[in-house]
Amino acid sequence: MADQDVPTPEQIRAAAADHPNLRARDLADKIGISEAQLVAARIGQGVSRIAAHPDVLMPAAERLGEVMALTRVDACVHEKVGRYSNYHPGPHAAMVLTEEIDLRIFPSHWVHAYAVETHGEQGARRSLQVFDAAGDAVHKIHLREASDHDAWHVVLADLRSEDQTEGQQVAPRKPVETAKSVPEKAEILRREWARLTDTHQFLRLCSKLKMNRLGAYRIAGAPFVRHLDPGAVNAMLEAVQAAGIEVMVFVGNRGCIQIHNGPIHTLRPMGPWQNVMDPGFNLHLRLDKVAEVWAVEKPTQRGPAVSVEAFDADGGLIFQAFGVGKEGRDSRPAWGRIVEGLPAAEEVAA
Missing domain, CATH: 3.40.1570.10 (HemS/ChuS/ChuX like domains)
Incomplete structure (x- = not known):
């Protein structure tokens, strides 16, 4: 405008x-x-x-x-x-780390x-x-x-700032980055992917190969990713609720990622929304805006990290879900079985 x-x-x-x-x-x-x-x-x-x-x-x-x-x-x-506490500052990335409020913060935004x-x-x-x-x-x-x-x-x-004039000037909105793949580097991607020891290394790998997350998923193939049906998102939430396991749910924009670490007890669908309505944790998800879903496995020093990741029609990441792997609270085996049972996407002819 x-x-x-x-x-x-x-x-x-x-x-x-x-x-x-x-x-x-x-x-x-x-x-x-x-x-x-x-x-x-x-x-x-x-x-x-x-x-x-x-x-x-x-x-x-x-x-x-x-x-x-x-x-x-x-x-x-x-x-x-x-309650907010345990804040860790940083020029490029900061954190709030508590049992209830878990944030990754990018101060430039x-x-x-x-x-x-x-x-x-x-x-x-x-x-x-x-x-x-x-x-x-x-x-x-x-x-x-x-x-x-x-x-x-x-x-x-x-x-309170000294400037209290009404109104706000803003910069133009940057569009969501669409999927970036480099098919001729698919073999390098798979080879380097197999060598990962931490999930945080993955985006650095994508950057090195001039790809992004969704672009890499589209060309990686088995055993690293499996393309799921968009309905797998709701099936996953219902299965987690039924199994009573703990999961980590990440939702983030350019400036902040917020993480839930725990169970999902109450689901309340309403129109296009699926809602988690638990004491201390609410999630409101527009199922009709889920365009692409991937089951993803990344190797780490503590075993494979398995996630379900949903994207919108523009290629923007909506959320990621992982199994909880804390000592004494290891939901990963049950989580892995849930992910394995999620419906695959229909194969579309090229």
């Missing part, structure tokens, strides 16, 4: 008033703006611009007590309840941030919301009834 076509903060607030029941992301799409621009239109009216860098935000979040951490992509929302407060029949609703340069949501921290609401005002004062 050209700058002259961007609605004014007043126009954005009027559009929000006309659609009070639309979620923020859906309303922003309807207006044709980013979610950060939607939020920033209310600066001075329950919204404050705050410091965005995780080195500042994460220690502040620790003071809020029990909160809900939210990270999302277009087709999937990942929500965890817990933490560009805009706001403290948001609304009041209604249920009382005050407060959150810290972080966005990337294009104004897309990176990570959100929502206070709950059990949060330290007295600390909110102190945290807000500490984080």
Whole structure:
């Protein structure tokens, strides 16, 4: 959208008033703006611009007590309840490592941030919301009834930026990278894949061969990958629930990856959404946006890491699921049996 076509903060607030029941992301799409621009239109009216860098935000979040951490992509929302602590800073990658809230953070994408407060029949609703340069949501921290609401005002004062002008300029959104394969390097890919000792080495291998994750999956073949039917995603969730095993579920955007580590107890389908609705963990997944699914096996020093990975029609990664392999909590054998039983994709003629 050209700058002259961007609605004014007043126009954005009027559009929000006309659609009070639309979620923020859906309303922003309807207006044709980013979610950060939607939020920033209310600066001075329950919204404050705050410091965005995780080195500042994460220690502040620790003071809020029990909160809900939210990270999302277009087709999937990942929500965890817990306390922020054990923050590990880093110039390129940082981490929050607790039993409940487990994050991988990429600080260069933490560009805009706001403290948001609304009041209604249920009382005050407060959150810290972080966005990337294009104004897309990176990570959100929502206070709950059990949060330290007295600390909110102190945290807000500490984080508040000098610039409190309404509105927000954003950069053009970068498109999702489509699958990149180099078929003539398929044999090198398979040979180097077999030598992996850690899952984190895989993306470095892809980069070295001028491919990306999805592109590599499309040419690797057995025994490294198996192309699954899109319906395998729901079948996997139902099988994990029925088996009572623990899994790791990763959902991430350019700026943050959020991880659930534990069981899945309650599934509640609603229209195109499949929803995990457990105490401390909610997942909202648009099954109709799952276009491509792969079962993937990578060798590690602790044995093979088996995952189920779902992608949207643009090639964007929606989520990854792994079996939990912690000592005393090893769900990997049962997880492997579940993955082996998932339906394969129908072979399509070239």
